[in-house]
Amino acid sequence: MKEKNFDVVVIGGGVTGCAIARELSRYNLNTCVVEREEDVCSGTSKANSAIVHAGHDAVPGSLKAKFNVEGNRMMEDLAEELDFEFKRNGSLVLCFAEEDRPALEELYQKGIKNGVPDLKIITGDEVRAMEPNVSEQVVAALYAPTGGIVCPFGLTIALAENACDNGVEFIFNTEIKEIRKAESGYELEADEMLLKASYVVNAAGVYADVLHNMVSEKKLHITPRKGDYCLLDKEAGNHVSHTIFQLPGKLGKGILVTPTIHGNLLTGPTAKDIEDKEATATTAQELAEITQKASVSVNNIPFRLVITSFCGLRAHEDGDDFVIGEADDAPGFFDAAGIESPGLTSAPAIGAYVANLIAEKAGAEKKENWNGKRKGFIRPEKMTREERAALIKERPEYGTIICRCEGVSEGEIMDAINRTLGAVSLDGIKRRVRQGMGRCQAGFCTPRTMEILARERNMKMEDICKNAPGSNMLTGQK
Numbered sequence: 001m002k003e004k005n006f007d008v009v010v011i012g013g014g015v016t017g018c019a020i021a022r023e024l025s026r027y028n029l030n031t032c033v034v035e036r037e038e039d040v041c042s043g044t045s046k047a048n049s050a051i052v053h054a055g056h057d058a059v060p061g062s063l064k065a066k067f068n069v070e071g072n073r074m075m076e077d078l079a080e081e082l083d084f085e086f087k088r089n090g091s092l093v094l095c096f097a098e099e100d101r102p103a104l105e106e107l108y109q110k111g112i113k114n115g116v117p118d119l120k121i122i123t124g125d126e127v128r129a130m131e132p133n134v135s136e137q138v139v140a141a142l143y144a145p146t147g148g149i150v151c152p153f154g155l156t157i158a159l160a161e162n163a164c165d166n167g168v169e170f171i172f173n174t175e176i177k178e179i180r181k182a183e184s185g186y187e188l189e190a191d192e193m194l195l196k197a198s199y200v201v202n203a204a205g206v207y208a209d210v211l212h213n214m215v216s217e218k219k220l221h222i223t224p225r226k227g228d229y230c231l232l233d234k235e236a237g238n239h240v241s242h243t244i245f246q247l248p249g250k251l252g253k254g255i256l257v258t259p260t261i262h263g264n265l266l267t268g269p270t271a272k273d274i275e276d277k278e279a280t281a282t283t284a285q286e287l288a289e290i291t292q293k294a295s296v297s298v299n300n301i302p303f304r305l306v307i308t309s310f311c312g313l314r315a316h317e318d319g320d321d322f323v324i325g326e327a328d329d330a331p332g333f334f335d336a337a338g339i340e341s342p343g344l345t346s347a348p349a350i351g352a353y354v355a356n357l358i359a360e361k362a363g364a365e366k367k368e369n370w371n372g373k374r375k376g377f378i379r380p381e382k383m384t385r386e387e388r389a390a391l392i393k394e395r396p397e398y399g400t401i402i403c404r405c406e407g408v409s410e411g412e413i414m415d416a417i418n419r420t421l422g423a424v425s426l427d428g429i430k431r432r433v434r435q436g437m438g439r440c441q442a443g444f445c446t447p448r449t450m451e452i453l454a455r456e457r458n459m460k461m462e463d464i465c466k467n468a469p470g471s472n473m474l475t476g477q478k
Contacts, residue, residue, distance in 0.1 A: 001192060001193065001194050002192060002193045002194070003193075003194045003195075003196065004032075004193065004194075004195050004196070005030075005195075005196045005197070006030050006031060006032050006169075006195065006196070006197045006198075007029040007030045007031060007197065007198050007199065007362065007364075008024055008029050008030070008031040008032075008197060008198070008199045008200070008201065008358060008362075009031075009032055009034060009186075009188055009195050009197040009199075009200050009201070010024070010031065010032070010033045010034070010201040010203060011034050011176055011188075011200065011201065011202055011203060011204050011211060012033075012034075012035065012043075012201075012202070012203035012204040012205060012208075012336075013033050013034075013035030013037070013039070013040035013041070013042065013156075013160065013170065013172075014040070014041065014042075014043050014044060014045035014156065014203065014205055014339075015041070015045040015152065015155060015156040015159065015343070015344055015347040016045075016203045016336050016339050016343060016347050016350055016351070017033055017035075017201070017203035017204075017336070018033070018040055018041075018156050018159035018160040018163060018347075018351075019159050019347040019348050019350060019351030019352075020201055020203060020336060020350065020351045020354045020355055021033045021159070021160070021163040021168045021351075022159045022160075022162050022163040022166075022168075022351060023351040023352050023354070023355030023356075024163075024168065024355045024358065024359070025162070025163045025166035025167055025168050025367075025370065026166070026355070026359075026366050026367060026370050026372075027355070027359045027362075027364040027365065027366055027367065028364055028365050028366075028367055029358070029359070029362060029364050031163075031167070031168045031169070032168065032169040032170065032171055032195070033160070033163070033168060033169070033170045033171070034171045034174050034176060034188070034190070034195065035170065035171070035172050035173075035174070036173070036174060036175035036176075037172065037173070037467065037468050038172050038173055038424055038425050038428070038465070038467060038468045038469065039172065039421075039423065039424065039425060039427070039428045039431075039467070040156055040157060040160040040170070040421065041152065041153050041156035041157060041160075041431060042427075042467065042468070043205045043206070043313075044205050044206070044312055044313055044314065044315060044339075044340075044343070045152055045156050045344070046152065046153065046156075046312070046431065047227075047229070047280070047310050047311060047312025047313075048152055048227075048269075048312050048314075048341070048343075048344055049229075049256060049258065049266065049268070049269065049341070049344075050149055050150055050151065050152050050258075050260055050261065050266065050344070051091075051147070051148070051149060051150075051243055051256070051258065051341075051342075051344070051345070052071075052072055052075050052086065052088075052147065052148035052149065052150050052344070052345045053068055053072065053091075053147060053341070053342040053345045054072060054091055054111065054116050054119070054144035054146045054147040055068040055069040055072055055111065055114050055115070055116045055146075055342070055345075056093075056107055056108070056110055056111025056114060056116050056119060056142065056144060057107070057110070057248055057342070058110070058114060058342065059110070059321075060110055060113035060114055062321045062322075063321050063322040063323075063324055064321055064322055064342060064346070065110075065114045066349075067322065067324075067342075067346035067349040067350050067353070068114070068342040068345050068346050069114050069115050069116060070346075070348075070349035071342075071345045071346040071347060071348045071349040071350070072146055072148070072345055074348040074349060074352075075148065075150065075345070075348065076088070078155075078348050079150075081372050081373055081374070082155075082158035082159065082162055082372075082373075082374045082376070083158065083374055083375055083376030084150070084151060084154035084155050084157075084158045084376060085150065085151050085154055085261045085262075086148060086149070086150045086151075086155075086261070087148055087149050087150075087261060088145065088146060088147070088148040089147065089148060089149050089241060089242055089243060089258075089259065090143065090144060090145045090146075090147050090148075090242045090243070091143075091144045091147030091242055091243040091244075091245060092127060092130070092131065092134075092141045092142070092143055092144075092242050092243070092244050092245065093107060093141055093142040093144075093245040093246070093247060093248075094127070094134065094135070094138045094141050094244065094245065094246055094247065094297055095138065095139055095140040095141060095142075095247055096135070096137045096138060096139065096246075096247075096296070097137075097139065098139055100247060101139070101140060103247055104121060104140055104141075104142055104247060105121070107142055107247070107248075108120075108121055108142055111142070111144065116144060116146065117146055118144070118145050118146060119142065119143070119144055120142075120143050121140055121141070121142055121143070122140065122141055122143050123139075123140055124136075124138040124139045124140055124141070126141075127140075127141045127143075130143075130241075130242065131240050131241065131242060131244065131298075133239055133240060133298050133299050133300060133301075134240075134244065134297065134298055134299070135296065135297055135298065135299060136299075137296075138297075147242075147243055149243065149258060149259065149260060149261045150261055150344070151260075151261045151262065152344055153431035153432070154261075154376070155344070155347075157421070157431065157432060158374055158376065159347075159351075160421055161374055161419070161420045161421055162371075162372065162373075162374040164420050164421050165371065165374065165420055166367070166370055166371060170421060171193075172424075173468065173469060174190045174191075174193060175190060175191070176188050176189070176190055176195075176204075176211065177189055177190060177191065178214065179200065179211060179214040179215055179333075180214075180215075181215060181330070182196065184198065185197050185198040185199065185200075185332055186198075186200050186215070186332065186333065188200065198332060198362065199332045199333075199334065199358050199361070199362065200332065200333050200334065201334045201336060201354060201358070202333065202334065202335045202336060202337060203336040203337075203339070204337075205313075205315050205339070206222055206224045206277045206313050206315045207222075207277060208220065208222060208315060208323075208335065208336075208337035208338070208339075209221055209222040209317070209337065212323075212327065212333075212335055212337060215327065215330040215333050216327045216328070216329050216330045216333070217329055218327070218328060218329060220317060220318075220323060220335075220337055220338070221317065221318045222315050222316065222317050222318075222337065222338060223273050223274075223275075223316045223317075223318070224273070224274050224275070224276065224277050224279070224313040224314070224315070224316070225271055225272070225273050225274075225313065225314040225315075225316045225340065226270070226271075226272045226273075226274050226279060226280075226286075226311060226312075226313055227268060227269025227270050227271055227272075227311065227312050227313075227314060228268055228269060228270045228282045228283070228286040228287055228289075228290060228309060228310070228311045229266060229267065229268030229269050229290070229309060229310055229311070229312070230266070230267045230268060230287060230290050230291070230303065230306045230308075230309050231260075231264055231265075231266055231306065231307055231308050231309070231310070232264055232265040232266070232267070232301075232302065232303070232305045232306050232307065233264065233265075233305040233306075233307050233439050234262075234263045234264050234438075234439075235302075235305055236264070236265040236301070236302045236305045237259055237260070237263040237264050237265050238259070239257075239259075239265050239298065239300075239301060239302070240257055240258065240259060240265070240298060241259060242258075243256060243257075243258040243259075244256060244257040244258065244297050244298055246293075246296070246297055254293065255267060255268060255269070255270070255289075255290055255293040255294045255296075255297070256268070256269075256294075257294050257297055257298045257301065262434065262437075264307075265301070265305075267290050267291075267294040267301065268290050268294075269290075269312065270286045270289050270290060272286070273316070274313075277313065279313070280310075280311045280312065280313060281311060282309045282310065282311045286311075287309055291303055307438070307439045307441060308441055314340035314341060314343075315337070315338055315339055315340050315343075316338065316340050317337060317338030317340075319338070321338065322336075322337070322338050322339060322343075322346070322350070323335045323336075323337040323338045324336055324337075324350060324353065324354065325354075325357065326357065326361075332361070334354055334357060334358060336350055336354055377412060377415055377416070377419075377432065377433055378391070378398070378411070378412065378415060379412075380392075380398055380407075380409060380411075380412070381407050391411075395411055397409065397410040397411035397414060398410070398411035398412070399411075402435060402445050402448050402449060402452070403434070403435040403436060403438065403442075403444075403445040403449075404438075404440075404444065404445070405437075405438020405439050405440050405444075405445075406434045406435065406436075406437055406438040408433050408434060408435040408445075410452060412433040412435075413429055413433060413435055413449060413452050413453075414452065414456060415432075415433070416428070416429045416432035416433045416435075417429065417452070417453060417456045417457065418456060423453075424453075424457065425464070425465050425466060425467050425468070425471075426442075426446065426449060426450070426453070426464065426465070426466050426467070426473070427466055427467040428467075429449060429453065430442070435449055436449070446473070450464050450473060461473075461474055461477065462474040462475065462476050462477060
């Protein structure tokens with residue numbers, strides 16, 4: 001069995017794990033991220049609402065409230081530092097009846113206590129002036145101008161790349177099966193690898209309770225909360241400009257309607273507690289629920305333009321709050337567990353908090369040569385005609401369009417494969433440069449993309465996978 005030693009092992013390559021890893025990379029600590037899939041952003045972080053919440057939903061004084069508001073404040077500067085797409089489009093929480101106004105006022109007061117800036121309650125007519133397609137039944141709404149939208153892939157990958165560039169090692173296709181307390185720190189056992197670490201960070205999503213319970217007598221229990229979504233074509237992307245919520249219930253914030261950072265329209269999620277931590281299949285019944293409930297908020301949503309549906313699992317802990325910090329009876333074992341909504345928004349703040357706890361405990365000093373800047377992908381479609389012509393003259397591969405729906409060139413796919421933590425699967429390419437995310441959903445561009453991946457990675461075509469090993473696209477060649 002191969003053995004490796006680290007100061008810190010972060011379990012989980014989702015947005016929270018990558019945010020913690022990036023913050024740990026500031027310090028003179030030998031850090032690694034262990035991910036059971038072939039890439040970062042392969043679990044909950046890849047299938048969510050892509051919303052940067054303002055922070056008015058969480059119970060005042062909760063960790064959700066604290067890290068949501070802090071993460072929201074950090075997002076703008078982080079987007080500039082790491083070069084990912086983010087926009088403050090603002091959000092509206094709709095009230096449909098006069099008798100529900102007290103609940104809307106309560107939500108406003110929660111937001112004020114949480115420190116959310118610029119909140120206000122507006123009339124139904126003011127809502128419709130902002131969003132003409134909102135239902136005539138709306139009598140009032142809570143307006144939060146600091147709400148935003150982000151690409152969850154772009155955020156997670158940017159955090160991971162910058163962490164890696166600053167010395168963090170990423171170990172993929174490795175599932176931690178057992179964690180044992182050792183004389184000094186912990187031993188983490190995978191199928192063919194033994195990792196030893198002074199400190200462990202548990203950022204394993206829906207499996208965080210399993211790992212925590214290996215080392216602590218104070219047990220956690222996480223319930224996967226299943227949520228289905230419908231994604232509509234960019235033709236529907238301007239149907240609303242703000243993120244439209246309904247007054248929240250006990251299972252969450254209800255069905256939302258929102259533009260995405262890339263110009264699509266997104267509706268969902270449903271909310272159903274399940275037992276299976278791998279059950280990510282959509283159902284016709286749940287998708288019909290989205291259609292029905294979204295139409296309560298927004299008129300004439302063109303559901304004929306749905307190009308795909310997907311499902312994500314939220315990690316709901318029984319305490320209904322994030323579980324963050326060092327376990328009481330397991331020194332050196334740090335949880336970042338129960339990270340459900342608003343986890344995407346909270347991730348940058350959670351990362352800074354957990355990394356600081358570990359650095360203080362380890363007595364680690366900051367690196368003198370740490371570089372918090374990262375350059376994102378070249379986006380020819382955002383260039384002027386002259387800039388694009390100059391790029392293609394210098395690098396002709398940017399003039400060969402592979403994905404017609406999204407206008408993705410061969411050069412962008414090559415960049416996705418060859419840069420820091422480059423893609424090794426088709427989904428890895430898709431999440432980095434949107435190849436296959438358009439209306440044909442990779443129906444035309446997959447074969448050519450496979451050829452490029454095989455060439456750049458020196459792979460056989462039959463070894464190329466959609467995502468993790470075993471999801472091979474081909475069974476062989478005649």
